[in-house]
Amino acid sequence: MKVLVAELSQESNSFCPVLTTLEDYRRYGIVTGNAYRQAVKGIRIESEGIFTALEEAGIDYVPAIRMRAQAGGKILPEVYDHLMETIRETVRASGPFDGAFLSLHGATQSTLSDDVCGDVVCGVRELLGPKAVIVSSFDLHANITRRIFDNADFVCGYQTYPHIDFYETGYRASKLGCEKLLGKKHNYMAWCPVPLIEPASGYTTETGAFGAMVARARKTLADGEISDYTVFNMQPWLDVKAGGSAVVVIAEDRQKAAAVCADLAEEYKSIRNLMSPKLFKADDIIKAARANTSGKPIILVDFSDSANAGAAGDNSNVLEAMLGADATDIPTALIVTDTPAVMKAFETGVGNTADFRLGGTRDHRCSHPVAVRATVRSLHDGDFRLEGPSRGLVRHIGKCAVISVGQIDILVTQAMASTGDTGLYRHFGIEPAFYKLVMVKANTSFYASYGSILSEVMFIDTGCAATADLVHLPFERLPRPFYPFDDISSFDVEANVFTKG
Numbered sequence: 148m149k150v151l152v153a154e155l156s157q158e159s160n161s162f163c164p165v166l167t168t169l170e171d172y173r174r175y176g177i178v179t180g181n182a183y184r185q186a187v188k189g190i191r192i193e194s195e196g197i198f199t200a201l202e203e204a205g206i207d208y209v210p211a212i213r214m215r216a217q218a219g220g221k222i223l224p225e226v227y228d229h230l231m232e233t234i235r236e237t238v239r240a241s242g243p244f245d246g247a248f249l250s251l252h253g254a255t256q257s258t259l260s261d262d263v264c265g266d267v268v269c270g271v272r273e274l275l276g277p278k279a280v281i282v283s284s285f286d287l288h289a290n291i292t293r294r295i296f297d298n299a300d301f302v303c304g305y306q307t308y309p310h311i312d313f314y315e316t317g318y319r320a321s322k323l324g325c326e327k328l329l330g331k332k333h334n335y336m337a338w339c340p341v342p343l344i345e346p347a348s349g350y351t352t353e354t355g356a357f358g359a360m361v362a363r364a365r366k367t368l369a370d371g372e373i374s375d376y377t378v379f380n381m382q383p384w385l386d387v388k389a390g391g392s393a394v395v396v397i398a399e400d401r402q403k404a405a406a407v408c409a410d411l412a413e414e415y416k417s418i419r420n421l422m423s424p425k426l427f428k429a430d431d432i433i434k435a436a437r438a439n440t441s442g443k444p445i446i447l448v449d450f451s452d453s454a455n456a457g458a459a460g461d462n463s464n465v466l467e468a469m470l471g472a473d474a475t476d477i478p479t480a481l482i483v484t485d486t487p488a489v490m491k492a493f494e495t496g497v498g499n500t501a502d503f504r505l506g507g508t509r510d511h512r513c514s515h516p517v518a519v520r521a522t523v524r525s526l527h528d529g530d531f532r533l534e535g536p537s538r539g540l541v542r543h544i545g546k547c548a549v550i551s552v553g554q555i556d557i558l559v560t561q562a563m564a565s566t567g568d569t570g571l572y573r574h575f576g577i578e579p580a581f582y583k584l585v586m587v588k589a590n591t592s593f594y595a596s597y598g599s600i601l602s603e604v605m606f607i608d609t610g611c612a613a614t615a616d617l618v619h620l621p622f623e624r625l626p627r628p629f630y631p632f633d634d635i636s637s638f639d640v641e642a643n644v645f646t647k648g
């Protein structure tokens with residue numbers, strides 16, 4: 148018995164104009180064969196979970212390829228072609244295979260295809276045939292399409308947001324696959340699409356209405372009524388045909404799987420207007436920062452420019468507002484992606500002062516340059532280690548520099564990654580705990596590593612590619628009716644629950 152393992156990851160933002168190339172994947176690191184197994188060993192990510200469950204079950208496997216890229220604009224078709232060519236070659240060289248265990252993001256769009264992950268699952272199904280066991284792990288923000296449901300035996304997504312269960316998700320999918328391969332358990336999978344999206348900054352799995360719903364699902368699982376569940380909240384900046392959120396429930400009893408799936412989908416539909424963030428204006432945040440004597444930072448969440456959500460990271464609106472409000476005396480940490488400014492800092496040299504233009508170099512639709520005279524504090528190669536979830540993993544942000552305007556320290560980077568992790572600032576000499584105000588360009592991920600050091604969280608919407616103002620984005624492809632654009636109160640959950648197994 149033998150299983151092929153492969154990973155393709157990227158969260159696409161349809162509204163980010165910066166496309167993602169095969170070269171972007173190479174920069175992140177493409178690994179194949181045994182190097183793939185070795186690269187993830189001991190790191191708590193999906194592929195490690197997949198390999199671990201296979202090893203525990205005593206099932207042979209062949210690692211084919213691991214391809215990851217930072218969230219961003221749509222991928223080029225060359226990325227999919229490279230993955231599938233490697234998988235085909237692995238099948239030719241090491242097949243036949245009894246199954247394929249995959250790790251996919253689930254919200255990946257290319258310039259050719261709206262459903263790249265569906266293409267992968269279908270492509271692998273065609274290669275391995277109808278009897279093969281195909282499972283995949285996904286992000287909670289995946290678009291689980293009918294094609295994925297039809298072609299995968301089991302689908303498991305993160306059960307946490309902020310995401311901290313990467314390894315566990317891979318392990319769950321792999322374990323279900325192993326049990327099916329070994330004939331140990333017969334599970335059924337139920338799937339129900341729910342036509343809605345929500346701003347990713349507006350909810351977590353630990354709080355509020357969404358948290359309460361997930362807690363109920365957790366209890367059903369803990370009580371042994373079902374084998375697995377995922378509430379997929381499609382990442383809301385994905386403009387695709389057949390797009391939407393979904394609930395997936397896996398159970399040994401077909402009726403039970405369908406009933407729990409319908410129940411969760413109904414609740415999900417009913418809480419749709421309780422999942423938006425409370426927004427603040429820059430002036431209110433500056434005022435609060437000035438009055439902040441807690442000894443802990445206020446976290447200013449500039450989520451719309453989050454690289455994790457595929458935005459360009461090049462917005463400087465908050466800096467502009469602080470300069471306009473004469474607020475350079477407030478100890479503040481800011482971050483912006485701007486390659487020309489990084490180069491200028493390197494030319495200027497540590498300790499020297501120069502005129503910079505910050506921001507507006509990548510997404511001209513929402514960002515513009517802000518002129519500022521700043522002193523170069525430090526220069527770096529831009530590699531840093533994560534401190535929060537996936538602790539120890541190295542991320543690359545090109546070259547970077549810390550430049551200062553009064554009490555404001557600005558981390559200027561060539562690229563962005565894992566923007567919700569404290570390691571991003573700390574590694575470059577900016578200790579978040581020492582500031583009154585710290586900007587985080589993330590949606591919800593930051594709670595996992597900033598949770599213990601923050602005094603307050605204030606959300607601002609700077610109108611970039613990951614804005615919470617979904618109704619004003621130029622969506623064209625989503626199926627209708629669809630929330631928040633239309634009334635979906637007549638959507639019939641019961642009629643949309645499908646089962647297989």
Ligand SMILES: [Zn+2]
Nearest residue numbers: 286287288310
């Ligand atoms: Zn996600």
